[in-house]
Amino acid sequence: MKSRFASPFIVALLVGTVVVRFVADTSWWRAGIAVLVAGLMLRVGWMMIGGLARPVPDPLAPGELRKVKLTYRCSICGAEVRMTVAARDDPEPPRHCLEDMDVVAPVE
Numbered sequence: 693m694k695s696r697f698a699s700p701f702i703v704a705l706l707v708g709t710v711v712v713r714f715v716a717d718t719s720w721w722r723a724g725i726a727v728l729v730a731g732l733m734l735r736v737g738w739m740m741i742g743g744l745a746r747p748v749p750d751p752l753a754p755g756e757l758r759k760v761k762l763t764y765r766c767s768i769c770g771a772e773v774r775m776t777v778a779a780r781d782d783p784e785p786p787r788h789c790l791e792d793m794d795v796v797a798p799v800e
């Protein structure tokens with residue numbers, strides 16, 4: 693729904709200019725510039741944070757997944773895992789003990 697009034701960003705800039713004008717006891721021109729710069733920095737920072745918060749993509753449909761038979765071993769602690777389904781034929785190895793696991797043997 694589009695508001696008939698000015699955007700919240702413009703309203704915040706105008707209110708901020710009035711507040712800074714009287715709190716800092718400076719000219720309208722300086723207060724307006726300060727509030728505009730502060731608003732732009734806030735907006736850029738907010739957009740950067742929003743870019744980090746990208747949602748995890750939906751999992752592929754079961755028909756689009758590949759059946760694989762791969763066994764991985766952790767080179768540090770020796771744990772083994774078997775991967776049976778992956779999104780690609782040559783999936784990236786899982787991690788264990790903060791390291792990529794080694795492929796033991798593709799079971800055919």
Ligand SMILES: [Zn+2]
Nearest residue numbers: 766769788789
């Ligand atoms: Zn491990």
